[in-house]
Amino acid sequence: xxxxxxxxxxxxxxxxxxxxxxxxxxxxxxxxxxxxxxxxxxxxxxxxxxxxxxxxxxxxxxxxxxxxxxxxxxxxxxxxxxxxxxxxxxxxxxxxxxxxxxxxxxxxxxxxxxxxxxxxxxxxxxxxxxxxxxxxxxxxxxxxxxxxxxxxxxxxxxxxxxxxxxxxxxxxxxxxxxxxxxxxxxxxxxxxxxxxxxxxxxxxxxxxxxxxxxxxxxxxxxxxxxxxxxxxxxxxxxxxxxxxxxxxxxxxxxxxxxxxxxxxxxxx
Numbered sequence: 001x002x003x004x005x006x007x008x009x010x011x012x013x014x015x016x017x018x019x020x021x022x023x024x025x026x027x028x029x030x031x032x033x034x035x036x037x038x039x040x041x042x043x044x045x046x047x048x049x050x051x052x053x054x055x056x057x058x059x060x061x062x063x064x065x066x067x068x069x070x071x072x073x074x075x076x077x078x079x080x081x082x083x084x085x086x087x088x089x090x091x092x093x094x095x096x097x098x099x100x101x102x103x104x105x106x107x108x109x110x111x112x113x114x115x116x117x118x119x120x121x122x123x124x125x126x127x128x129x130x131x132x133x134x135x136x137x138x139x140x141x142x143x144x145x146x147x148x149x150x151x152x153x154x155x156x157x158x159x160x161x162x163x164x165x166x167x168x169x170x171x172x173x174x175x176x177x178x179x180x181x182x183x184x185x186x187x188x189x190x191x192x193x194x195x196x197x198x199x200x201x202x203x204x205x206x207x208x209x210x211x212x213x214x215x216x217x218x219x220x221x222x223x224x225x226x227x228x229x230x231x232x233x234x235x236x237x238x239x240x241x242x243x244x245x246x247x248x249x250x251x252x253x254x255x256x257x258x259x260x261x262x263x264x265x266x267x268x
Contacts (some may be wrong), residue, residue, distance in 0.1 A: 017114040020106065022120035024123070026045065028084045037076045041130045043070055048137045062141035067230040069134025073224060074156050076130055079185055081123025081160045085167030086179045089113040089263070112168065112260045119164035124157055135213060147235035152225035155241075158248035159223040163187055172262050187220045218241035218251050 028034065048065060089112075101111060113120040131153070163183060170179045222244055225236075236244070 015117045017106070017117075020101070020111070020114040021118040021121065021257060024084070024088065024115065025121050028080070028118070029121035029125065033083055034122075037080060037126060038132065040080035041076060041133045042070060044069055044134045045137060048134075052107065052137060052139055059141040062139050063230050064136050066140070067133070067226060068139045068188060069138055070152075070226045071231070072130065073083055073127060073134040074159075074224070077123045077127025077160060077190065078163050078220075079154070079184075080126040081119050081164045082180065082183055082187070084122045085116070085119035085164040086171050086176050086183075087140050088119060088168060090176060108264045109260050112263050113256065114233050116161075116164050116168050116256060119167065119266050120157075122159045123160040123164065127156060129158065142232055144229060144232060148229045148233065151241055152229050155223040155225060155244055155248070158245060158252075159220055161252045162218060162220065162223070162255075165252045165259070169255040169259035169262075170267065186218060223248055 048069060052062075052064060090096075092101065099109075102108065106114075165184075167179060167183055170182065174182070235241075
């Protein structure tokens with residue numbers, strides 16, 4: 001179904017999914033969490049400006065400030081996407097607003113994918129705004145590869161899609177608080193946590209089995225090039241870059257496919 005919108009003498013067809021995405025994106029940006037994240041980044045911005053006024057002579061200090069700003073921007077963007085995703089469906093079900101949505105009519109598949117797209121875009125908008133606050137004012141005292149920066153930004157947007165898809169998927173059977181904690185642990189200390197669990201479980205089930213078992217846990221650090229960029233490393237080769245894009249795309253597709261299948265069969 002399409003919604004017909006009259007613009008002058010023209011009739012524009014708008015998909016209900018796009019209307020859903022637009023409404024959810026506007027709602028996410030109006031929530032207090034968005035402004036709380038802006039406030040946190042604003043504190044960093046004040047510090048970065050003060051440091052620049054005082055003057056940075058040590059390139060290592062400039063690199064540290066740049067790394068901190070980008071890490072905060074990307075991390076807070078993921079928090080925004082995750083908060084939007086984990087409450088998207090539960091809130092609709094609890095408030096009984098899901099029934100008017102499904103009566104538009106809009107299919108459950110369209111609803112699930114629309115919620116994912118809106119959460120991803122909410123994280124992307126937040127990331128972009130905070131990135132400008134964390135990257136522009138910091139003096140660049142060392143050589144940084146602009147191609148690596150472009151790769152880092154693109155992979156972060158894929159990472160936002162990952163955390164949004166996983167947040168929606170887990171929201172089908174996990175409480176919001178548990179969902180939030182699990183995915184925050186996966187997103188931030190995930191690699192270290194997985195390595196620790198692998199080392200411990202290797203003594204019980206063997207290293208090969210442990211590596212196979214924990215290898216299925218999504219690794220967000222594969223899509224995080226902040227440290228590589230601020231360390232001045234060269235850009236990834238096309239093969240390395242597209243393999244990481246493919247890795248993220250597979251996880252997104254898997255979470256969306258399984259999630260929509262469960263959601264379609266679920267009684268709400």
